[in-house]
Each structure stands twice: as C-alpha cells, then as structure tokens.
Amino acid sequence: MKVETSVFGRLSNQEEAQVFTLQNSQGITVRLTNLGGTIISILAPDRKGKLEDIVLGFDSVEGYLNPHPYIGTIVGRYANRIGSAKFMLDGTEYKLAQNAGKNHLHGGMKGYDKVLWNSSPYADLDRAGIMMSYHSYDMEEGYPGNLKVDVHFSLNEASELTIEYCATTDKNTYLNLTHHGYFNLNGARNTIYDHEIQINAGAYVETDADLIPTGKIIKLKGGPLDLRKMKSIGTEIVKLENGYDHCYIIDRIKDGPELAAAVYHPSSGRKMELFTTEPAVQFYSSNFLTGLQGKGNFKYRKHLALCLEAQHYPDSPNQPHFPSTLLKPDDIYRQKTIHKFSVE
Numbered sequence: 001m002k003v004e005t006s007v008f009g010r011l012s013n014q015e016e017a018q019v020f021t022l023q024n025s026q027g028i029t030v031r032l033t034n035l036g037g038t039i040i041s042i043l044a045p046d047r048k049g050k051l052e053d054i055v056l057g058f059d060s061v062e063g064y065l066n067p068h069p070y071i072g073t074i075v076g077r078y079a080n081r082i083g084s085a086k087f088m089l090d091g092t093e094y095k096l097a098q099n100a101g102k103n104h105l106h107g108g109m110k111g112y113d114k115v116l117w118n119s120s121p122y123a124d125l126d127r128a129g130i131m132m133s134y135h136s137y138d139m140e141e142g143y144p145g146n147l148k149v150d151v152h153f154s155l156n157e158a159s160e161l162t163i164e165y166c167a168t169t170d171k172n173t174y175l176n177l178t179h180h181g182y183f184n185l186n187g188a189r190n191t192i193y194d195h196e197i198q199i200n201a202g203a204y205v206e207t208d209a210d211l212i213p214t215g216k217i218i219k220l221k222g223g224p225l226d227l228r229k230m231k232s233i234g235t236e237i238v239k240l241e242n243g244y245d246h247c248y249i250i251d252r253i254k255d256g257p258e259l260a261a262a263v264y265h266p267s268s269g270r271k272m273e274l275f276t277t278e279p280a281v282q283f284y285s286s287n288f289l290t291g292l293q294g295k296g297n298f299k300y301r302k303h304l305a306l307c308l309e310a311q312h313y314p315d316s317p318n319q320p321h322f323p324s325t326l327l328k329p330d331d332i333y334r335q336k337t338i339h340k341f342s343v344e
C-alpha cells in the first residue's frame with residue numbers, strides 16, 4: 001500500500017500543514033491533514049465502482065482555520081459537553097471555556113481540532129497510515145496535567161480505516177477523545193434522509209434542553225430513537241423535534257472493538273460499519289449545520305450528514321455514576337475505533 005505527503009497550506013504563524021493520502025487497491029482513498037488530525041476526504045466506490053467523496057470538508061486550509069463545527073477533526077481534551085463548564089477534581093474546581101451557552105463543548109476555544117499534530121506517515125504491504133502526536137500542556141484550555149496524546153490512523157486492504165488513541169498524563173485529569181467525521185454516503189448532494197442506520201444500543205443518556213445529561217439513563221423500547229434494527233433515517237427523523245443528537249450506550253458483549261453502528265445507502269450500495277472499544281456513540285444528524293460553504297462549492301445545510309462519534313458519556317466528570325473518564329499518571333488511555341467501508 002502507499003501513502004503520499006504534500007503541503008496543504010500555511011497557518012498564521014507560518015507553520016506548514018501537511019496532507020497525507022492513503023490508498024488501497026479496493027478503491028478507497030483517504031486524505032488527512034495534521035491540522036486537527038482532520039479527515040479531508042474519503043473516496044469510496046458504489047456498486048458500479050463509481051467513486052464519491054463520502055465526508056464533508058473544505059478545499060483549503062483556510063476553510064479549516066475559520067470557525068466550523070469540528071468537520072472531520074479529532075476532538076479533545078473532552079469531546080461533547082461539560083455542564084456549567086466546570087468540574088471538581090481532587091478538591092480543586094477547574095473552570096473551562098463556556099463555548100456552548102454556559103456549558104463547555106469539545107475541548108474549548110482551541111481544542112485538539114485546531115492544533116498542528118506531529119506526524120509520521122508509513123506504508124507496508126497491507127496497511128498505510130500516519131502516527132500523529134500532540135503534547136497538551138498543563139492547564140491548556142483549563143484542564144490539569146501535561147498530556148501526551150498519540151493518534152494512529154491507518155487504512156488496510158479490508159477497507160478498514162482504524163483510529164487508535166493512546167494517552168498518558170503527569171497529573172489526574174479527565175479525558176474523552178473522539179473523531180468527528182460528517183458522513184454522507186452519497187456525496188452530500190442531498191440530505192441523509194435516504195440513508196439507513198442501525199445502532200446497537202438498548203439505552204441512551206437523557207439530556208436537558210441544553211444537551212446536558214440529567215443523570216438518567218433511558219432504556220429504549222421502540223420509537224424513533226430505538227435504532228437496534230436497521231431503519232430509514234428519513235422516516236424516523238421527522239418524528240423528532242430537531243433530529244438526532246443523542247449519546248447511545250452500546251450493548252457490549254465482548255472486550256475489544258464492538259460493532260456499534262452501521263449506515264447504509266440503498267441506491268448506491270455504500271455501507272459503513274463502526275466498531276469501537278468506547279462505551280457510547282453520539283449520533284448527531286448535523287442539526288445545527290448551516291451557512292457554510294464546503295468542498296466543491298457545496299452549501300452545507302441541516303441534516304446533510306451524520307456523525308457517529310465513539311466516546312464516553314457527556315459530562316462524566318460531573319456524573320459520578322457514569323463510566324469514569326478519569327486518567328491517572330499510572331494509567332494509559334486507549335481507544336480503538338474502526339470505520340469499515342463496503343458495498344452491498
């Protein structure tokens with residue numbers, strides 16, 4: 001397999017962002033930049049072999065430097081919301097940026113989506129990839145502890161795009177990393193209403209009007225939120241007020257990456273399955289996406305794409321009964337999430 005490296009553009013401090021192209025012999029091509037560990041494009045074939053770019057993004061580095069809702073980026077130090085933008089840890093209150101009303105979202109004003117990651121591309125016989133690393137300093141965006149984060153992206157001949165995360169800290173801290181790709185398996189011409197989705201989750205995290213967990217876990221018993229059987233997004237989404245923006249708790253039957261979700265586009269045959277070691281997946285149907293000019297002059301609008309963000313539950317630092325996101329100096333944070341592309 002092969003990986004190619006070229007220049008994507010310059011940041012305001014004149015640092016250079018690179019773009020890496022990973023390709024397999026099955027027709028899958030993934031382009032990534034080390035600015036925010038962002039996936040810029042994924043070309044995938046349909047039943048007839050016709051290629052389409054199945055993720056949203058921007059043509060140039062400027063598009064990613066302007067404000068945008070984490071399109072294709074790594075998200076950290078804490079993906080999703082932290083209520084009232086604060087938490088207590090070891091008797092100290094830590095205050096974070098209030099960048100979603102009075103709450104904190106996706107790591108703050110300059111999260112891991114906006115930093116330049118050190119990168120080393122590699123390719124061998126059946127895998128090509130990039131090792132990215134970032135040193136997040138103590139109190140960066142208000143979070144305690146110097147954190148060393150490694151994110152390893154790789155594509156193989158089985159058309160699996162794997163994202164493996166590893167992190168260590170020198171002080172107790174909270175950590176919740178994810179990747180924030182916006183997928184449309186038909187190339188973002190139309191909304192995702194003609195897609196089907198299945199999420200292997202029997203429960204979800206209840207949230208209030210500001211999308212902060214109430215603390216309750218709700219068991220699914222049918223209705224538009226119950227996606228355990230493959231369903232048409234178009235048929236179900238209209239039953240919801242604004243669309244999907246829910247943290248699904250994955251039914252886990254084994255250790256290691258579990259099949260958490262599958263998305264299918266019937267007329268092209270394109271399919272994506274998501275396997276993860278994380279306890280939850282945030283299904284977000286781009287409800288707040290509006291007014292952005294994307295790749296190839298596409299106007300980005302509500303419900304044009306979907307995000308399946310493998311992660312821990314939102315606001316876990318303030319919800320002691322949720323699975324813990326505490327990382328201690330003796331621990332190693334690990335996550336493995338696989339996007340498997342196929343045609344049916």
Ligand code: BGC
Pocket residue numbers: 069070080105106211245282284288307309
């Ligand atoms: C969240 C949404 C948010 C979006 C863009 C998603 O992960 O669930 O509520 O609007 O990211 O920031």
